[in-house]
Each structure stands twice: as structure tokens, then as C-alpha cells.
Amino acid sequence: METFSAEHAEELAAIVGRERFSTGLSSRELHLRDISFHRGVLPAGIVWPESTEEVARLLAWAYAREVPVTPWGAGTSTEGNPVPTRGGLVVDMTRMNRVLAIRPQDLQADVQPGVPRKELNRQAGRHGLFFPPDPGADATIGGMIANNASGVQTVKYGATRDWVQRLTVVLPGGSVIRTGTLAPKSSAGFDLTRLFVGSEGTLGIVTEATLRLAGIPGHILAAVILFAELVPASEAVAALIGAGLGPAALELLPPALIRLMNREKDLGLAETPSLFCEFHAASAAALEETARLAREICEGFGALEFRHATAEAARRELWRARHEAWETIHRAHPRQETLIVDAAVPISRYPEMVQFAQREVEGQGVTGYVFGHAGDGNLHVVLVGDPADAAQWSRLEAVNQAVVERAIACGGTCTGEHGVGIGKRKFMELEHGEAYRLMRRIKDLIDPKGLMNPGKIF
Ligand SMILES: Cc1cc2nc3c(=O)[nH]c(=O)nc-3n(C[C@H](O)[C@H](O)[C@H](O)COP(=O)(O)OP(=O)(O)OC[C@H]3O[C@@H](n4cnc5c(N)ncnc54)[C@H](O)[C@@H]3O)c2cc1C
Numbered sequence: 001m002e003t004f005s006a007e008h009a010e011e012l013a014a015i016v017g018r019e020r021f022s023t024g025l026s027s028r029e030l031h032l033r034d035i036s037f038h039r040g041v042l043p044a045g046i047v048w049p050e051s052t053e054e055v056a057r058l059l060a061w062a063y064a065r066e067v068p069v070t071p072w073g074a075g076t077s078t079e080g081n082p083v084p085t086r087g088g089l090v091v092d093m094t095r096m097n098r099v100l101a102i103r104p105q106d107l108q109a110d111v112q113p114g115v116p117r118k119e120l121n122r123q124a125g126r127h128g129l130f131f132p133p134d135p136g137a138d139a140t141i142g143g144m145i146a147n148n149a150s151g152v153q154t155v156k157y158g159a160t161r162d163w164v165q166r167l168t169v170v171l172p173g174g175s176v177i178r179t180g181t182l183a184p185k186s187s188a189g190f191d192l193t194r195l196f197v198g199s200e201g202t203l204g205i206v207t208e209a210t211l212r213l214a215g216i217p218g219h220i221l222a223a224v225i226l227f228a229e230l231v232p233a234s235e236a237v238a239a240l241i242g243a244g245l246g247p248a249a250l251e252l253l254p255p256a257l258i259r260l261m262n263r264e265k266d267l268g269l270a271e272t273p274s275l276f277c278e279f280h281a282a283s284a285a286a287l288e289e290t291a292r293l294a295r296e297i298c299e300g301f302g303a304l305e306f307r308h309a310t311a312e313a314a315r316r317e318l319w320r321a322r323h324e325a326w327e328t329i330h331r332a333h334p335r336q337e338t339l340i341v342d343a344a345v346p347i348s349r350y351p352e353m354v355q356f357a358q359r360e361v362e363g364q365g366v367t368g369y370v371f372g373h374a375g376d377g378n379l380h381v382v383l384v385g386d387p388a389d390a391a392q393w394s395r396l397e398a399v400n401q402a403v404v405e406r407a408i409a410c411g412g413t414c415t416g417e418h419g420v421g422i423g424k425r426k427f428m429e430l431e432h433g434e435a436y437r438l439m440r441r442i443k444d445l446i447d448p449k450g451l452m453n454p455g456k457i458f
Contacts, residue, residue, distance in 0.1 A: 015057045052168055069205075073142045080421040081456060107214070109131070166181060170207055217248070233301070240298070
């Protein structure tokens with residue numbers, strides 16, 4: 001559905017007001033793609049609701065008129081997750097962008113879903129608190145909940161799923177439910193909060209969330225550990241975790257990517273396989289002791305050098321460069337698109353996955369950067385190419401397919417953090433088997449007309 005009738009447009013404008021409903025081509029085109037190569041079907045219109053009540057009226061209207069609905073956060077997904085596949089209505093949540101309350105004594109915040117992660121952290125920071133899931137991009141909390149996003153600090157703090165306490169959700173058809181409680185624990189029935197986390201907007205629209213917060217660590221140390229080869233670097237990962245050092249970030253970077261980062265930011269990093277780590281502790285002495293043990297472990301795996309920094313500016317620069325890895329790759333390959341492998345495996349299988357992925361990239365003769373959140377077994381291969389070049393793109397797809405199949409055979413998953421969206425749907429049956437059919441039945445129960453974010457996950 002790429003256009004609304006005049007009657008439908010009038011009805012939508014009556015729900016949210018004319019200034020928060022648009023059928024203008026530029027707004028519609030802005031909601032046609034996320035950062036991936038996936039392209040959607042032009043939506044007929046965009047709405048910017050400001051309350052749960054408005055979202056409920058919109059979803060009741062859409063169900064009565066059989067209009068497909070796609071929720072939209074910041075549009076930073078990598079698998080086409082917020083891209084409308086059947087046109088219809090895009091519900092852009094960025095006007096519901098307030099932090100409603102922070103309760104430092106309970107380590108909790110109530111937020112609207114359009115709050116950007118960095119803004120939440122700015123406000124929580126005044127209380128010495130922060131929201132740990134960190135996908136690098138300044139995503140909205142609603143988009144992070146819907147994708148179960150995570151990032152560099154997942155190895156210590158877990159994914160978004162671990163930080164969501166309570167949700168308000170508008171279901172397809174417009175009814176409103178609240179899941180979870182404010183208590184730190186509960187055994188009262190099915191855990192519906194976790195059903196909605198990671199459901200990518202296919203089961204309803206989150207209009208409010210209560211999140212858990214953590215105390216900002218008192219002492220932080222960042223380290224860059226240099227190795228001669230990528231595989232021993234990845235082998236050191238399980239040992240660092242197994243030793244109980246509790247790294248707060250543990251990232252694996254290949255020389256090719258470090259070379260690009262140096263070229264862009266003049267970082268002066270050694271262009272050799274490296275682990276970027278961060279450790280958090282309650283005292284400087286504890287941090288020094290952790291660094292000493294980490295160095296010893298890494299030297300056991302042949303580390304060439306262990307450089308650490310506690311100065312905030314140096315740390316920030318390092319992580320900024322890591323967070324901008326995807327943009328750096330794009331800038332180095334202008335007019336090319338990327339296909340991102342996001343497989344995750346048990347950490348003991350990480351080294352063999354790194355080796356396997358490298359061999360696949362070389363075997364297919366494509367450009368690909370193998371790196372990842374090594375501490376949580378999450379392997380990224382950013383494959384670079386031109387989707388219009390069918391022969392080349394099929395080689396990229398072949399690498400993706402082979403790495404995912406290998407990850408699933410190792411007991412892992414096709415997506416550690418980016419979600420299924422459009423791109424990873426083809427692996428769902430392989431990964432879940434009969435359980436995928438149960439997911440489908442749950443989807444059909446909650447959304448019998450199949451109108452919520454159609455074409456995603458299923
Ligand atoms: C440079 C870069 C680095 C990244 N690194 C990481 C990383 O390390 N880890 C990681 O996990 N991700 C990463 N991402 C991907 C992305 O940032 C996350 O997936 C993020 O959670 C998307 O949030 P968003 O606000 O952009 O949501 P969108 O992309 O707009 O939407 C995401 C999904 O949420 C749904 N949605 C949005 N709002 C709601 C709502 N209120 N209710 C229900 N459904 C909703 C959409 O329909 C869609 O399915 C990265 C992206 C970029 C650009």
C-alpha cells in the first residue's frame with residue numbers, strides 16, 4: 001500500500017493532528033531504508049504519535065482498515081528491521097522522547113521509547129548511574145528493546161533484555177497491556193516482558209519502559225593487547241574470561257581494520273591483530289592487579305605487547321574509533337554496500353569461527369573485515385560489495401551462509417545482536433526448527449491479520 005485515500009488521510013490526521021501526519025514524499029523516502037542495503041516499499045504515510053493513547057487509536061484504526069504498520073526508532077538497524085515491506089503506515093516513535101522518571105534508590109528509570117540512549121545516559125549520569133547496553137549508534141530505547149540490542153559491554157553487563165523491568169505495549173488492534181513489575185524479581189507466570197524484547201515490532205508497539213540502571217564504575221582501565229596472529233588473540237579471550245577477570249569489553253580487531261582506523265583518525269595503533277579491552281573496578285589498586293593478571297594471561301598466548309591507559313581522553317578516543325568501525329569501512333569503500341555477518345557462538349568455539357570466517361572470505365575472493373565482540377562470542381564479518389553486481393554479491397551471500405551455518409552447528413545463532421529483520425529470516429528454520437513454528441503461532445495469536453511490521457522475522 002503506497003498511498004492513502006483522502007478519507008484515510010483525514011482519519012489519521014484527526015488522530016494525531018495534521019502537523020504530526022505526513023504523506024509528503026521526502027518523509028516517506030526517509031523511512032524507506034535503515035543502514036543496510038535492504039530497501040522497503042514506499043509507505044503511504046508517516047505518523048509521529050506523542051502518547052500511548054494516540055498509538056492505541058492508530059493501531060485500532062490500522063486494524064479496522066487492514067493497513068500494515070511498521071514502527072520506527074532511529075533507523076540504525078542493519079537487517080532492514082524498521083523498513084516497511086508492504087508500505088502502509090510508519091509509526092515514527094521519536095516524538096515520544098522523554099525520560100519520565102529516574103528513581104536512583106531503586107536503580108530504575110521510566111522512559112518513553114523514543115528516548116535516544118545517549119540522552120538517557122546523560123540524565124542518569126547526574127545520579128551516578130547509567131544504562132549499560134551500548135550498540136555504539138545513538139539508537140532509541142524502543143529500537144534497542146525491539147532488537148534486543150547489545151554491544152561492546154555485553155560481556156560484563158548483558159544485553160538490553162537484561163535491563164528491561166516493565167513494558168507498556170499497544171497490541172495490534174489497539175488494546176494496551178503492561179508487562180512485568182517494579183520488583184527486582186517475580187515468579188508470577190509467563191515472562192511476557194521478555195517475549196516483547198527482541199520481537200522487532202512484530203507483536204505490538206512499546207510505548208513506555210521501566211529500565212534498570214547500573215552505578216557508573218569508579219575506576220576504568222582500557223587496554224590494547226597486540227598479537228602476531230588473529231587466532232591466538234581470539235584464544236586469549238576465553239582465558240581472560242575464565243580467569244574471572246570480568247572484562248567490561250573485549251573486542252577483537254584485525255590489522256586491516258586497524259589500518260583504516262589509523263588512516264582516518266591518526267590513532268597510531270600498531271597494525272597487528274589486537275584485543276581492545278576494558279576493565280571496571282572499585283579501586284585503582286584492584287584495577288592495577290587485574291591489568292597485571294590480564295597481561296600475564298595474554299603473554300601466555302604470545303601477546304607481543306600490553307598497552308593500557310586509564311586517562312579518560314585516551315579511552316574515549318579508542319572506543320570512539322571502535323564504535324565508528326562500520327562508518328570507517330564505508331568511507332574506505334565509497335559507493336559500496338555492506339552485508340554484515342552477526343553470528344554468535346560459545347566462547348570456546350570463537351577461535352575456530354574466526355579462522356573459518358577468514359578462510360571463507362579469502363576463498364570467495366571478496367572484501368571482508370572479520371572482527372567482533374569476542375568476549376560474548378559474537379563474530380562480525382563486514383562484507384563489502386555492490387548489490388547490483390549479482391555475481392559478486394552472491395559470493396558475499398555465500399560467506400554469510402557458510403559462517404551462519406557453521407555457527408549454528410557449533411550451538412550458536414545467526415544473530416547475536418542485530419536481530420532478524422529481513423536479512424536473517426532465511427536462517428530461522430535452521431536455527432529453531434519446531435520452536436520457530438511455535439513463534440509463528442504466537443505471532444498469529446497476537447496479530448491474526450499479520451499487519452505488525454510484516455515481512456520481519458517470519
Ligand atoms: C555504526 C553502528 C553500529 C552498530 N553497532 C551495534 C552493536 O554493536 N550492537 C547492536 O546490537 N546493534 C548495533 N547497531 C544496530 C542498531 O543500532 C541497533 O539494532 C538499535 O537497537 C536500533 O535502534 P533504532 O532506534 O535505530 O531502531 P530502528 O532501527 O528504527 O528499529 C529497530 C526495530 O525496532 C522496531 N521498533 C522501533 N521502535 C519500536 C517501539 N517503540 N515498539 C516496538 N518496536 C519498535 C522497528 O520496527 C524495528 O524492527 C549498530 C548500528 C550502527 C549504525
